[in-house]
Amino acid sequence: MELNKEQIREIIAKRVAKELHEGDYVTLGIGLPTEVANYIPPSMHIMIQSENGVVGVGAKPSPDNIDPKITNAGGIPVTTKKGAAFFDSMTSFTMIRGGHIDATVLGALQVDQEGNIANWMVPGVLVPGMGGAMDLVVGAKKVIVAMEHMSKNNIKILKKCTLPLTAAHEVDLIITERCVLRVTEKGLLLEEINPLFSLEDITSTVEADLIIPPHLQTIAA
Amino acid sequence: MKKIISAADAGKLIKNGASIMIGGFLKCGTPTRIIEELLAAGTHDLTLIANDTSYPDSDRGRLISEKRIKKAIVAHIGTNPETGKQFHNGEIEVELVPMGTLVERIRAGGAGLGGVLTPTGIGTVVEKGKQSLEINGKKYLLEMPLKADIALIYATRADRFGNAYLEGSTRNFNTVMATAAQTVIVETDELVDECLDPNMVTIPGVFIDYIVA
Numbered sequence: 022m023e024l025n026k027e028q029i030r031e032i033i034a035k036r037v038a039k040e041l042h043e044g045d046y047v048t049l050g051i052g053l054p055t056e057v058a059n060y061i062p063p064s065m066h067i068m069i070q071s072e073n074g075v076v077g078v079g080a081k082p083s084p085d086n087i088d089p090k091i092t093n094a095g096g097i098p099v100t101t102k103k104g105a106a107f108f109d110s111m112t113s114f115t116m117i118r119g120g121h122i123d124a125t126v127l128g129a130l131q132v133d134q135e136g137n138i139a140n141w142m143v144p145g146v147l148v149p150g151m152g153g154a155m156d157l158v159v160g161a162k163k164v165i166v167a168m169e170h171m172s173k174n175n176i177k178i179l180k181k182c183t184l185p186l187t188a189a190h191e192v193d194l195i196i197t198e199r200c201v202l203r204v205t206e207k208g209l210l211l212e213e214i215n216p217l218f219s220l221e222d223i224t225s226t227v228e229a230d231l232i233i234p235p236h237l238q239t240i241a242a
Numbered sequence: 243m244k245k246i247i248s249a250a251d252a253g254k255l256i257k258n259g260a261s262i263m264i265g266g267f268l269k270c271g272t273p274t275r276i277i278e279e280l281l282a283a284g285t286h287d288l289t290l291i292a293n294d295t296s297y298p299d300s301d302r303g304r305l306i307s308e309k310r311i312k313k314a315i316v317a318h319i320g321t322n323p324e325t326g327k328q329f330h331n332g333e334i335e336v337e338l339v340p341m342g343t344l345v346e347r348i349r350a351g352g353a354g355l356g357g358v359l360t361p362t363g364i365g366t367v368v369e370k371g372k373q374s375l376e377i378n379g380k381k382y383l384l385e386m387p388l389k390a391d392i393a394l395i396y397a398t399r400a401d402r403f404g405n406a407y408l409e410g411s412t413r414n415f416n417t418v419m420a421t422a423a424q425t426v427i428v429e430t431d432e433l434v435d436e437c438l439d440p441n442m443v444t445i446p447g448v449f450i451d452y453i454v455a
Contacts, residue, residue, distance in 0.1 A: 073411050075410075075411050088410060096270065108413065110413075114341065114345050118362060155342075159364075188362075188365065
């Protein structure tokens with residue numbers, strides 16, 4: 022089954038949005054995780070926290086409504102919604118590290134069956150820096166990895182990450198366009214599968230030990 | 243009353259080889275006019291402490307592009323390919339620090355604390371060369387305080403007492419950096435004649451040495 026990038030991102034972002042609950046404070050990583058905000062039902066009160074100092078990030082501003090003093094962590098101008106607040110980096114990371122953020126959604130280069138995540142560098146190739154990712158993964162109550170199932174033809178869901186870790190034993194849930202995996206003490210539990218893919222499509226593309234329940238749930242659309 | 247100086251004079255206060263903290267998260271809340279003057283003054287061999295190295299052609303990022311920085315202590319360099327390039331060529335030293343650790347190290351420097359214990363970085367390369375402690379069954383890294391010779395910070399509005407108000411998401415590292423340098427210079431968009439309403443003060447003037455209006 023071949024999906025294009027856009028379809029893949031939509032499947033993942035839609036599914037991640039289902040993990041969020043009324044009243045949650047959520048920090049979204051840059052890239053695909055940001056798109057999760059597009060699938061939160063308007064009736065649901067979710068406060069998006071941005072590590073640069075905003076909680077209650079709203080919609081994209083119209084061109085005549087841009088304020089360069091209000092941006093997200095990607096440096097892109099944003100608006101605020103009702104109930105929003107601004108604060109400095111001390112307060113931001115007090116929220117993040119101190120366990121006041123209900124969930125964070127981040128991309129990853131690799132994840133493994135121990136809940137380890139690598140998403141900040143490829144030695145000798147890409148060293149952007151960890152930014153706030155290490156604090157987020159350590160501090161958020163729930164860590165959701167939202168990523169494409171494979172990178173080109175490389176397997177990303179491993180027994181043990183080979184790239185430098187962002188944090189050890191912190192991931193709770195892995196959501197890809199093919200499946201939803203929960204990190205448990207016994208390994209990765211295959212909770213849901215996208216009906217566009219076969220079980221073989223999953224097992225052949227994951228190196229980690231999978232726990233496969235007798236009755237597979239299809240991915241919640 | 244604090245001394246009001248020009249951006250050019252502020253630039254000249256920074257000597258070759260100095261350590262400087264510069265506020266801002268990418269472009270937002272960055273004191274750009276003083277950086278311009280620092281570039282014009284030709285100052286070099288600086289140690290930069292900041293959230294990020296911005297973009298190659300703007301503010302802090304230009305200090306990198308124009309090779310004024312010998313060491314950068316930052317959380318993120320991904321938006322400025324020039325930093326990565328100089329790092330790989332061995333032209334610049336880069337110490338990457340998790341953002342939350344960076345802010346607390348600066349806070350410790352400004353608040354007279356001997357260090358910070360954080361769980362961030364445990365089990366990663368950030369641990370390398372650092373002492374770790376186990377407290378109530380949980381592991382923490384000991385991270386050391388950061389201070390600088392000069393801090394350049396941004397304000398939306400300031401009064402002559404050095405009290406500063408910062409709007410929107412411009413606060414970021416500015417508030418903490420104001421506490422952790424020998425000399426603190428605030429660059430304000432607006433200098434008010436009277437004084438700020440005490441309820442509206444984001445950074446109390448006690449931390450400020452000079453105002454660039």
